[in-house]
Amino acid sequence: MVSNRNSEWVSGVDWVTILIYVVLVLLGWLNIYAAVYDESHAGIFDLTQRYGMQMVWIGVSFMLAVVILLMDGKYWHMLAYPLYWITILILIGVLFVGKEVNGARSWIVIGPVALQPTELVKFTTALALARCMSTYSFSIHKWSCLLQVGLILLLPVGIIMLQNDTGSALVYGAFLFVLYREGFNRWVYVAGIMLVLLFIFSFLLTPETLLVVLVLVCVLGEGIANGHWRLKLIYLAGVALGTILLYFGGNLLLDSHLSIDVSLMISLGVSLPFVAAYSYRNRLRNVWMYVGLFAGSLLFTLTVDYVFDNVLQVHQQKRILDLLGLESDLKGWGYNVNQSKIAIGSGGFFGKGFLNGTQTKYNFVPEQSTDFIFCTVGEEWGFVGSALVVLLFGLLILRLMKMGERQQEPFGRIYCYSVAAIFFFHVLINVGMTIGLMPVIGIPLPFFSYGGSSLLAFTILLFVAVRLDATKRETIINH
Amino acid sequence: MDRRKILQGVVIGVFVVILLRLFYIQVVDETYKEDAANNVLRYEVQYPPRGEVYDRNGEFLVQSKEAYDLMVVPRDVKPFDTVLLGNIIGVTVPQIRKELRKASNFSRRRPSVLFKQLPKEVKLRLEERTFPGFYTVYRTVRSYPRKIAGNLLGYVGEVTDRILERDTADYYRSGDYIGMSGIELAYEEVLRGQKGVKVNMVDVLGISKGSYRDGMYDTLATPGTAITCSIDARLQAFGEELMVGKVGSIVAIEPSTGEILVMASSPTYDPDELIGRDRGNNYMKLLNNKRRPLFNRAVMAKYPPGSTFKLVNGLIGMQEGVLRPEQLYPCHMGYTVGRGVKCHAHKSPLNMVDAVQTSCNAYFCFVFRNIVDNKKYGSVKKGFDVWAEYVRSFGYGRSLHSDFAGELNGYVPSSEFYNKRYRGSWNSLTTISLSIGQGELGCTPLQMANLAATVANRGYYYTPHVVKRIHDRDSIDRRFYERHTTMVDPKYFEPVVEGMWRAVNQDGGSGRIAQVEGLDICGKTGTAQNPHGADHSTFLCFAPRENPKIAVSVYVENGRFGATIAAPIASLIVEKYLTDTITRPALVDYVKNMQIYYPAYGK
Missing domain, CATH: 3.40.710.10 (DD-peptidase/beta-lactamase superfamily)
Structure with missing residues (x-):
């Protein structure tokens, strides 16, 4: 078995994925080169420059990739928990001895090299999650099993939050993607999406409008479930009439002025007995579910303001307001995103050409070699280049999901899905923030953003998946 | 529905949205290109000398002599000898302070005119010393060797807001000079010449990074044309x-x-x-x-x-x-x-x-x-x-x-x-x-x-x-x-x-x-x-x-x-x-x- 292993894994390895990887890494390096390029340091191996360092990291990554491919895939299942705990311990250690950069205490410095263990924890968490969920007795519908999953995920999240690195912590949300694939209750997702929508609308809509929309949505939902459309119309008309009467009559009756939302709430309250009668007469108990949905949504929107003001930090509030277009401060909070959009937007269809990007070269874009590296892609390579990069990432993620599906062991499938989810989340958030679709969250663009830790971590993530995939096909070939 | 398909759909959907958005801001929306140019390009106006006016016998009625506007970039100013500067220009220290404050309030990194129309001698004396953050810009001022025919020749002044509003050809900018009366007004378009422009690139700090596209878009100033008038x-x-x-x-x-x-x-x-x-x-x-x-x-x-x-x-x-x-x-x-x-x-x-x-x-x-x-x-x-x-x-x-x-x-x-x-x-x-x-x-x-x-x-x-x-x-x-x-x-x-x-x-x-x-x-x-x-x-x-x-x-x-x-x-x-x-x-x-x-x- 040892004798012909080389030829076996060569045939079992998914070469498409590796090709995409190599192309992305090289494109990434070119863009880092462009982002920090200046005439006096043109040599590509100049280690005082970021592209020189990145070249070294690329070399290390390639070697690491080869090593992973040469190793037996079985070890990862075995090493999942130990690795997880080791990295968790390192993470805790960083809390105490780490170096603080940009407000986040998440770096350890060993000699000339600074590493971010956070990046590696994504990998070990994916392994641990795959190991946990692939045990025979695991069932996603059991609370005890879900508790285990929750612990595995929330432990690193908690520590990373303590390091004040919210962006990296949010990445663990990506595992919801995997859980869904493994059969997690879909209503959790429906509720989540609705909460996000409610959150956004609670900013964009006035209270009256939001209230009206909620009433309509709930009545519509109930109507779809139970019918009785005529009664729905009568009900809505009655509520509307009551609201109008209260609103305009409030002055006469109460000697005070009622706002529209208060009038609406009162008439909705008054309508409750009618709803109850309707439910009782038609024996429709699910009516109360919609009433509850309405009440819950209402409660949620009321708490949004509180959470927004008291839980989120100022810069997070501003980023959200900026994204929703509610507050514009192009010289302050909005500066980064605005400059980023300018850089990408000015690229046009074909781009300005390699090293000809003015916005990135003259430092209008902040963090241009790390979080905002996509600006260089957009500006110098235009729509053609940025679309190519986005497509390559899309292909890579779909490929990873396909690799997951063709695994015979749940361990491999869950792991591949985890990798796909992590890549998906990173690309969506990072590219999305540079083009104003997502709030600014400081997480790297895989293979593009400058930084050894993230390049190494993404390489390991990807190649372990490739190796697991190859193991499976190896066995098929052997038999 | 198959959960695999749904997840694939989600991934594909998200990437389509990203691609559409990219297409919109890169290809459809032109404003970002303008913003980028505004970011990085600085248009340095090259002022032409204004045309001379001669009398019918070839005597000078109006000449253009070089003058210099003293400019300042407040951010680059280092502590300097205000008394010396005042002596050279011929203004008092409080005046300098006042003008500097005005310039700072306008912009810290964009140049402002501090004092206008300084004679050449002053400019040369300024150059003997170094005043970081200050520099001079070539302009011309009129001089009238015969000191006659004021109303006939007219005078030159800075363009007013009203002139700017009516300037359909969009030639004038605030701070430009224009003939206000007499021959200066009647033959403005002949006398003024054509402004040139030098397009420079600057970085985010406003520091010049040299000529844009090797001066492809630069134009030289065309001096104004001289006029011989029929006056004796x-x-x-x-x-x-x-x-x-x-x-x-x-x-x-x-x-x-x-x-x-x-x-x-x-x-x-x-x-x-x-x-x-x-x-x-x-x-x-x-x-x-x-x-x-x-x-x-x-x-x-x-x-x-x-x-x-x-x-x-x-x-x-x-x-x-x-x-x-x-x-x-x-x-x-x-x-x-x-x-x-x-x-x-x-x-x-x-x-x-x-x-x-x-x-x-x-x-x-x-x-x-x-x-x-x-x-x-x-x-x-x-x-x-x-x-x-x-x-x-x-x-x-x-x-x-x-x-x-x-x-x-x-x-x-x-x-x-x-x-x-x-x-x-x-x-x-x-x-x-x-x-x-x-x-x-x-x-x-x-x-x-x-x-x-x-x-x-x-x-x-x-x-x-x-x-x-x-x-x-x-x-x-x-x-x-x-x-x-x-x-x-x-x-x-x-x-x-x-x-x-x-x-x-x-x-x-x-x-x-x-x-x-x-x-x-x-x-x-x-x-x-x-x-x-x-x-x-x-x-x-x-x-x-x-x-x-x-x-x-x-x-x-x-x-x-x-x-x-x-x-x-x-x-x-x-x-x-x-x-x-x-x-x-x-x-x-x-x-x-x-x-x-x-x-x-x-x-």
Whole structure:
């Protein structure tokens, strides 16, 4: 078995994925080169420059990739928990001895090299999650099993939050993607999406409008479930009439002025007995579910303001307001995103050409070699280049999901899905923030953003998946 | 639904949204490209030197001399010796502080103008020391070596917001200079040249990163084109000297071309006062001067023409066939019909030539009534309009369309005007003042000089203009080459010229004081009544009688008789121009010593 292993894994390895990887890494390096390029340091191996360092990291990554491919895939299942705990311990250690950069205490410095263990924890968490969920007795519908999953995920999240690195912590949300694939209750997702929508609308809509929309949505939902459309119309008309009467009559009756939302709430309250009668007469108990949905949504929107003001930090509030277009401060909070959009937007269809990007070269874009590296892609390579990069990432993620599906062991499938989810989340958030679709969250663009830790971590993530995939096909070939 | 498919759908959907968004901001929305250019490109204007102005003999009237604006980028300023800087520029330390604060408030990293129009010497002294954050920008300022013809040449000022609003060609920017009056305004587009631009790239800190695309979009400034104007600088200076202490104007025209030789509006000002740093103060001083030195009376003041207008009435009468030159009319101290028009002592009866010579009022009352009451037109109104039509053919009642902006139309009344005023019931007697150039008539000194040129030419004129040559062009505006003929046949001019010649050169003439032996000056005096005080003194003349070289109109407000002051001035101008000598120093002193009291101007 040892004798012909080389030829076996060569045939079992998914070469498409590796090709995409190599192309992305090289494109990434070119863009880092462009982002920090200046005439006096043109040599590509100049280690005082970021592209020189990145070249070294690329070399290390390639070697690491080869090593992973040469190793037996079985070890990862075995090493999942130990690795997880080791990295968790390192993470805790960083809390105490780490170096603080940009407000986040998440770096350890060993000699000339600074590493971010956070990046590696994504990998070990994916392994641990795959190991946990692939045990025979695991069932996603059991609370005890879900508790285990929750612990595995929330432990690193908690520590990373303590390091004040919210962006990296949010990445663990990506595992919801995997859980869904493994059969997690879909209503959790429906509720989540609705909460996000409610959150956004609670900013964009006035209270009256939001209230009206909620009433309509709930009545519509109930109507779809139970019918009785005529009664729905009568009900809505009655509520509307009551609201109008209260609103305009409030002055006469109460000697005070009622706002529209208060009038609406009162008439909705008054309508409750009618709803109850309707439910009782038609024996429709699910009516109360919609009433509850309405009440819950209402409660949620009321708490949004509180959470927004008291839980989120100022810069997070501003980023959200900026994204929703509610507050514009192009010289302050909005500066980064605005400059980023300018850089990408000015690229046009074909781009300005390699090293000809003015916005990135003259430092209008902040963090241009790390979080905002996509600006260089957009500006110098235009729509053609940025679309190519986005497509390559899309292909890579779909490929990873396909690799997951063709695994015979749940361990491999869950792991591949985890990798796909992590890549998906990173690309969506990072590219999305540079083009104003997502709030600014400081997480790297895989293979593009400058930084050894993230390049190494993404390489390991990807190649372990490739190796697991190859193991499976190896066995098929052997038999 | 299959969860795999849903997840695939989610991934594909998200990537499609990202691609659409990329397509939108990179290909569809153009604003980001503009924003990027605004970010990185700095347009450095290259100011051209403004074109010079020469007089007809090639003497400099206006030069452009280099001047420098001191610029500052507040962020780059390091602590410096404010006292030294103040000494070099010639301002006080608090002034520097104030200007620096203003600049800082405007922008820390964008350049602001700190002090304008510093002379070259100051710039050189500034360069001996280093003041980080300060630099100078080349501009030009006007200088006026002869210090004459302020109103004629006009002045240059910074563009105002109103000019910027109306600048449809979008050439001007705040801080640019533009001609505000006179030749500077009239020939702005010739004189200004074309600004150039240097496109530089800057980084986020505003530090220059060199030329954009190796200067592909840079343009050089094109210097303004020089202009030779028709003014005779020495004559102009002489005219201005003579007018000191008087309010009024001298206009002299070369009849054969319409070129303006002298245009002196008095009081005038030293054009050098309206440049440099004291410009604002000086300008306000001039603006507050009650005699209004910034007001170019030669083209912007409307006066009654007075007796000089009798020439026109005589010419119209002859053309209309209602007057033969040898026709005799009596005059015993005035015209006695109606309210009557007074006259002075002279022989009677007299013919047309005598009437011009002596400036008889009564004679032209007869002539005017003959024209207006002419039976062939059926009614006074029609007759009057025929008369007015003739008058307009002499260039009255409308702007001559010379090259001065703001040239007045003057006024020639129409029958409609009197219909309105007298509700239809009026006749030639009602308007009898028009016969001697009084009443509702109004004209500019330029129009009067134009009449002198028209008579000199025996019936035609060229639009008076001040520009002789634009240096990069073969010709000036076409309208200055067009000959305008009056409605009066040239043959009728000879008796009028004879009368004008006699007025100056024969005993009994009203303008004897203007006579210069051998120059054959032909002139006509005028004494214009006006509601502002003493009569205006006016005189128009041309010389020599045959093949005239110069036509002059002098108008001195409240100068009394035409012969009192206007005639001597005109005579001296003619003599100086034709012979380049002054044979009557006593007359020069007489003119210069005459100071006129102007209660109407409050001073």
